Amino acid sequence: MKVISPIKHAIVEDHFWKKYKDIVADEVIPYQWNALNDELPDAEPSHAIENFRIAAGESSGEYYGTVFQDSDVAKWLETVSYSLRDHPNPLLEKQADELIALLGRAQAADGYLNTYYLLREPGNRWTNLRDNHELYCAGHFIEAAVAYYETTGKSELLDIIENYVALIDSVFGPEEEKLKGYPGHEEIELALVKLYEVTGKEPYLNLARYFIDQRGQHPVYFVEEKENRKQRVSAPTWNDENQVNFGLGFEYQQAHQPVREQTEAVGHAVRAMYLYIAMADLAAKTGDPELKKTCELLWNDVTEHKMYITAGIGSAVNGEAFTCNHDLPNDSMYCETCASVGLAFWASRMLRLEPDRQYADVLERALYNGTLSGMDLDGKRFFYVNPLEVNPYQKARKDQEHVKTERQKWFFCACCPPNLARMIASVEDHIYSQTEDTLFAHLYIAGKMKTSLSGTEVEISQTHLYPWDGSIEFRIHTGDAVKFNLALRIPGWCKEARVNINGEETPLEHLEKGYLYIHRTWNDDIVSIELPMRVERLRSNPLVSMNQGQIALQRGPIVYCVEEADNGANLAALRLPQDSDMKADYDEHLLNGIVKITTEGYRVQPVAALYTTEAPKLSPQIITAIPYYAWCNREKGEMRVWLHEM
Amino acid sequence: MKVISPIKHAIVEDHFWKKYKDIVADEVIPYQWNALNDELPDAEPSHAIENFRIAAGESSGEYYGTVFQDSDVAKWLETVSYSLRDHPNPLLEKQADELIALLGRAQAADGYLNTYYLLREPGNRWTNLRDNHELYCAGHFIEAAVAYYETTGKSELLDIIENYVALIDSVFGPEEEKLKGYPGHEEIELALVKLYEVTGKEPYLNLARYFIDQRGQHPVYFVEEKENRKQRVSAPTWNDENQVNFGLGFEYQQAHQPVREQTEAVGHAVRAMYLYIAMADLAAKTGDPELKKTCELLWNDVTEHKMYITAGIGSAVNGEAFTCNHDLPNDSMYCETCASVGLAFWASRMLRLEPDRQYADVLERALYNGTLSGMDLDGKRFFYVNPLEVNPYQKARKDQEHVKTERQKWFFCACCPPNLARMIASVEDHIYSQTEDTLFAHLYIAGKMKTSLSGTEVEISQTHLYPWDGSIEFRIHTGDAVKFNLALRIPGWCKEARVNINGEETPLEHLEKGYLYIHRTWNDDIVSIELPMRVERLRSNPLVSMNQGQIALQRGPIVYCVEEADNGANLAALRLPQDSDMKADYDEHLLNGIVKITTEGYRVQPVAALYTTEAPKLSPQIITAIPYYAWCNREKGEMRVWLHEM
Known part of the structure; x- marks a missing residue:
């Protein structure tokens, strides 16, 4: 078995992640230090x-x-x-x-x-x-x-x-x-x-x-x-003796059956992630095929049945837990930030078991969406629960009380903010991994690093404006010419990728589990990757009843949402024509710099009747979508990810 | 003020309600007697x-x-x-x-x-x-x-x-x-x-x-x-002292402000109904205009903002209560049978304040839909909670535990079955009301009655196959010729009603609040009413976010649903074309005799991926809808009222 090791010393020079890493260093760490020392007012x-x-x-x-x-x-x-x-x-x-x-x-x-x-x-x-x-x-x-x-x-x-x-x-x-x-x-x-x-x-x-x-x-x-x-004599615990484990039995702790027999993700989502990470780690260290197989089965169950499009997981507040397949309500879920952080870590660990795009795609989905949404752009306020739809004007139902419509300062149970901080602070650890003679590039995060491949020191840098632009340049510099594989992940979201080496196009027909393996003698070379970022309309599996008739917008790795700040109230009344043209423009002044999406859509006109046989009247409206991770950084208001198509 | 009195001695010969009244007499009353005497096994x-x-x-x-x-x-x-x-x-x-x-x-x-x-x-x-x-x-x-x-x-x-x-x-x-x-x-x-x-x-x-x-x-x-x-020293009550009134304050009991100042329906829905009934009764007895106005404001709030299409009310299990406007989730609501019974009674009482079709339309909506759904066709099992969407294969989330997917035998808190029984047993009390010289026909329930109008005894009979067919015949027989008003409700759901008297067409331009007032000298006359029952596609107000992009089918007063028994599992994958032709056929062998609706629709084909950019593939499928009240009388399975339109 070839051992795949992560590369932990990449230098991040990425315009997207550098900002977040600076915020963690400059804001979050001191803020959390004050929190740990009880020096935060009003928290x-x-x-x-x-x-x-x-x-x-x-x-x-x-x-x-x-x-x-x-x-x-x-x-x-x-x-x-x-x-x-x-x-x-x-x-x-x-x-x-x-x-x-x-x-x-x-x-x-x-x-x-x-x-x-x-x-x-x-x-x-x-x-x-x-x-x-x-x-x-x-x-x-x-x-x-x-x-x-x-x-x-x-x-x-x-x-x-x-x-x-x-x-x-x-x-x-x-x-x-x-x-x-x-x-x-x-x-x-x-x-x-x-x-x-x-x-x-x-x-x-x-x-x-x-x-x-x-x-x-x-x-x-x-x-x-x-x-x-x-x-x-023991002190009472948080676990209610009248309803131990929130009524979920030992599934709550994934202790209902021996781990190697488990095929379905159950119970508390963060607990599950941490277990699955350990299983993947142990399988990677020991080459245990049974444990690897179990990890794969659990991975499929989570990512094919139980994951939000934002990489949120854990659809029930009760036990902060997984529920059944395809049960993915957008307004009353849990989707704890910690759980998505755990999913990102697990995905990265699965890549050490086997370089397979499906893991890196989910890793990227988690990094750019359901984890980052847990923090505001200043690193000062945090979400525990990451909904895909909120309406702050609705007097909350009891089953939605856990869903906050604005980020909070600090929590009594303060697991999420530090978890997110450690993820951001170490985001570079997920970019690359390697064997003796193969370098895997899983993520497109700009910066540089040195490592040894086939016994020779190699310097590699990435330059680009990812995730807003898909033109990526890798520079490979070696002292002596050296043969090794450069395995580039071609993201699952990109159907029209192109790669060239020193200006010469390389065919992409033969991807191996989503990776392009470039085997050659390297010296001073430039690999250019073009990942055209079309605005994609994503649909849910027909078994996800909540999302039927609706689409979500994704561009590159970024999942979008609409906010009241751009679109007015009652976002459920927006209608997106199936053939509407999507414009994607970078706006450096908006939300610390984002690509926003605009398109010509409609809004169902208000009516008085609660129910009517009349066809809805539509007014044209420009629909503006922003990255999901950046929601709730302006005034309080409605937000939704899934939009009605017409 | 003219006093409007209900007519309580009509004889029901209606093929629809007679069956239910027989069931109450033959099954429900003895069954409930046994229950009250603790003689029910397994209950x-x-x-x-x-x-x-x-x-x-x-x-x-x-x-x-x-x-x-x-x-x-x-x-x-x-x-x-x-x-x-x-x-x-x-x-x-x-x-x-x-x-x-x-x-x-x-x-x-x-x-x-x-x-x-x-x-x-x-x-x-x-x-x-x-x-x-x-x-x-x-x-x-x-x-x-x-x-x-x-x-x-x-x-x-x-x-x-x-x-x-x-x-x-x-x-x-x-x-x-x-x-x-x-x-x-x-x-x-x-x-x-x-x-x-x-x-x-x-x-x-x-x-x-x-x-x-x-x-x-x-x-x-x-x-x-x-x-x-x-x-x-008092025994502890059901009201949790840590969260009195389910956290709803005195709104729970409608005691948060003086009754005459209330304009929004709040709190426990059954409590609210019983209060509003009393207010309407008091206003009718005393002619108190302020109280009448308050009733009207509350009525508008309930029926324009807080009522399901089935006439279910109370969208939150917490406190069995009203929530905010347009918050009408289909799978986690309460919609207690008792609350819809209460709404029916309130509507009937509002008709005594003022004959206005809007009250009779809601009365009818409640009678044929959200109340009757509380009982199976045999009168032996009952729903407390009347959902508009269930999926029994989904391991229930905690917030849906109160929603049963099958009717139950008897409840510890047994309010609903007897409430429904008393409504059915007295359904005839809502058909007619009268002043000295005007007879109001609010409901089309076949049978006969005698009353005194303008000092003369009058016999009136209704014959028809309502709610399945809209051809209605009234026969009016008076000993001596007598002048009085016959005020017929033209249901709000019917846009093409026709009325003739002894074969002669009567114009319908001048309806007064939805009633056709026929002022004439009556002796032996036949009034024929044609209420064509088209299958209507109802849409929700755009503020009802849960129902956007979806329609409900209604024919006459009957709201329809689709069941797995007719349509297979995963009802969320059904698609109803906007122009599909609806067939309505009476089937005497199905569910004690119903009109079922069939139409050519589609089903989204199963896919493996949880999210995909590919357009859904559709297979043609005949979609069969049955009356909502009759759901869950065959095998256990999925049900939904709101269907995705395409």
Whole structure:
């Protein structure tokens, strides 16, 4: 098996992503630091760092926050780690170092490090894996430690975390004296694979495998665990004992059956993503064909039955969960930002199992749509839930109360903003991957990088105005001439791609799973890719009942929406003729610079009657669409992605 | 002011309604008797009659059921009263008499009669009007007593109930020593007007007016009442103290502002209907123009903004309530059967304020669609919630759990089946009304009746096959020739009506609010009405976002739906061409005899992709539609009312 490795040191010079990466460095990281330190006015207090101070004996007071409050600190550290790669900031690094030192002082003598249990239920460690996120928080700290070590070379956090993992490894495993448990919220599994990657220590991989394969074995561990809890005094958890797991059974945690037998994506969408990432990682590390097959089946289920066109997933607020196939309501779904971030990460991991355009297409769909929509253009306000249709004038029904019509400042349960921040800060990690002699270009994000291919150092740069323009130039520079494959993804959305090398056209008939493999001797070469960006009209599968008779607009990787700011109120009354001509123009002043789409359409004229036999009267109206990710950056108003065709 | 009186003694010989009335007499009444006596296997026990036995000291045990369990007994008695008019049944009448005697024995010495308080909280009478339905149950007993007296001439129940009302009148009212309360669930107000009608006793009308005008005065009585409850030990109620009134405030009970200031229908839909009925009744009795105006404003709000095409109302399960204008989702609404029954009753009452077709059109819409859908064709299973779209294969989202995809046997909260039964048993009461010299024919329900017009006895019969055929014959027979107005409603759905008298065409240009007034001297005459029943394509107002691009079929008063049984699964994939020819054929073997509609349409062919740029491929398909009320009488499957047009 050829090992496919990601390339983590690309320099982003992309006009689209650079802005976001700057915002994360300049706005989001300081903002979140203030949040973690309870220094945001008018926002939910976090208390996350204060919890560590109390645990370290350096402050008094009580634990406050969700049971997974620690993970906000970990995600902040992870984001800082990525950001420091291209935004060096000694002051920030010092803050991080001091925070890491605090974590060290908060850590128990035996390595344990979870402030909820240290402060709130010191005698109850590992007694409620189902609800209390101990292993989940540990996983986020592992990810942070790996990232901080990779960026700075400093091992303090890695040492702290390896001590903690040693403790965890002594508690869980197949040996008779150990607990047969696994996390209620997956995360540590994928983190352990990362820790194995950076340390080369096999026990970490074995523990990841143990957690994955133990999951869903019968009798389900959480049942036994609950029985054992009866002999203790435990604080009540978020999990309602009258309706455990939101009535979803152990499907909620993907623990209803052994992981390798699972073929349908079920339960809490973020949990599912983190599990599937770990499975893909383990399959990539071990070459396990069964696990790879399971990942593929689950991938097909998510992307063919359960994914919004924005790459939103999780259509039910109840349990923030997947529902049944093709159940994709646009106004009452969940589509948590974290879930789309997870989907992007999973897609990127699937590409390490097998370079196949379908994964990169979804990765791109998530990056440019359903994840970014979670943040405003200033990086100051965030969506948890990413609807495809809102009407803020409607007094919300109870089943839509979770759908906010404006981004919020900070959340009591603050998982999404830091998750999005770490994704943006590390977006370059998904652009390329490679084997010994093949370089895969999955994403078109401008910038440069160096790597070694067929034993020779190669410099590669991308220049373009993607995602607004599809003219892409790759420059390949090698010291000595060297043979390798350059595998370029031809996006699934582009039917008319053209590629030439040093001005000479290359045929595109023979794509391999959507990649054009250019095998040649490279030296100083220019590869030009033309990806014409037509405005496409997308239709849903006829089984998606909510979207019938409607289309969504997509141009390049960008999914569009219409907003009241451009089109007036009552967007449901807009009608798009089947043959209307679509104009796409770049407007540098609009929403930080976007291509907006305009077309001649109609609006159904208002009528008084609630029901009428009369044919609707139509007035001509220019319909203006903007990128979905940029919605709700002007005044509050209606928005919708799916438009009625006529 | 001319008093418009309903005519309550028409004999129904209608092939459509006769069947339903027979079912109520032969199936529903005995079935519900068994339910009230806990003799139904596999169904929720009712305990309603046992509660009275316990209260009478004739049985031991504890109260069981909802706080309004008594009302099921009352509604059964009311239904029996109507049914006995045309289905004489000495055995049933004896059962009723014995039950009435039991009520008498259960009644407290001071007249009080509510088994919940008699048995469960004897010291707490009148301390929780907001939640505990005391006055509501009293109202239903008043309605039963009036109906039983009107049918049988027996006054035992009326005596019992007048004693109870005397007690209530001594407790509530403007006098200083009395409570300033009013019911949390309206019902007694309209019942008191009925009691006034049959007894002529003014205090009943005054008490009704007091309850209506006191409602919503500030400070809201329920606040003071809650304060007072703190000095008592009360059982917890269904109203969650953490989210009182489902978070809807006093709008839930229409007590947020004085009734005469209300212009928008809000809160619990059944409560709202019962209040509006009482307001219309009071306005009709007193000629109060302000109250009439308020009724008209509320009517417009409901029927122009908040009513499904089936006459379903109440689009939110939360609080079984109205939401905002044009918020009419088809798959997650409430549309309680009781609410549509209430709407039918309200429409009929509005006709007593003013004969205006808009009221009769809604009355008819409710009778033939959203009420009847609440019962299967055998009268054995019932819907509480009447969706316009179901897909039983979809694992229900939490926000749709209340929407059942099959009718159920009996409910713990059994309000709807008896409510529907009493509506069917008394459907003839809505056909005609009259002043001294004008007879109004509001509904086309075949049968005959006698009344006095301009001082002369007149016999009138209707013959037709309505609602399947629009050829209607009225025969008017008078002993002596007599001048009076016959005012015929020309239904709003019919654009091509023709009327002739004794074979001679009458012009229809001058309709007065949708009624054709025929002023002449009558003796032995035949009036023929032709109401051609074209299949109409109805569209929703463009503000109803859920229904855009879709049409509903209506023929005569009947709203249609498509079912999987006729059209296969995935009904959302059906496409109806704008110009398709509609065939309407009577099929006597289908669903107890219906006109079914067939047309040449298309079905979008299945595709694998979740999203595609390819235009949908269509296969021709005959689309078959059946009356909405008759859905779910064959195998379980999909159903939808709104169909995609192309």
